[in-house]
Amino acid sequence: MSNQYILIAIALLVGAVLPLQVGVNSKLADSVGSPLLSALLSFCVGTLALLTYIIIAGVPLANAAEARNAPPVAWVGGLLGAFFVAVSIILLPKLGVAMTVSLIIAGQMLMSVVMDHFGLLGVPVREVTFARFGGILLITAGVILVRKY
Template identity: 45%
Template sequence: MKWIYVCYALLAGALLPIQAGVNLRLRGSLGDPIWAATVSFGVGTLALLAYGLITRSPLPTLTMVGTAPAWAWIGGCFGAFFVFSTIVLAGQLGAATMMAWLLAGQFLAALILDHFGLITFDVRMISWQRILGVILLVAGALMVNKY
């Protein structure tokens, strides 16, 4: 059962550089990465709204909305920054180098989030094996960047 989620993660990860390339092309048409990211988020919002309506996913109540802590509302800002950043970085670094550094940054942050159980993650202590894995990822990013 867990392999289904691993395959899902691989697919989602594979779509990130494709999304960056599509948004880079959109930037070329619209002339600015801010507008390309805005259009990308707008289309994504419409797609999620349509999916929610088609699947008849229940709308959250105002009570449910009110239970979210204030910091939980900034996730969209992080997503917007990420999409904007990939539009800028894709043109400057290329898909492979951009993704290598994005992954290295994601893993470094993920180790800290897991170790301290921050923002609702379960505690998963840093081990030498996990540190080695991140070191290998950073080494891979350096190699992809150089070659």
């Protein structure tokens, strides 16, 4: 199996984790009575998991000091993650898992194509083609089908 296939399998696994994450975070929100508290607790668990892995893997913590040299936009990732997790928890009981996740995926694909086309955040430019635009339309059609049926 080539390295590319392994990366594709890992990406699919990460995608499969998304509805699970939204679901378990929603369960936590039911228990604690707040989607925002659920998001905070989820981030705390994630922080502890990453810290444990960093220690076990021997990642040099001295490198963290270099973060002060990162551009300001590099710090927005945590805010975007908090927004994503908190809003996902709020949406799930109102829209259901399939609708919430399909809309999230549609939004991700749309933003991905925009980022590629304009080279946002320094990603390599990949112009929007008819085929890529067609892919967005198919995803949108999928969202409509999930919503209707």
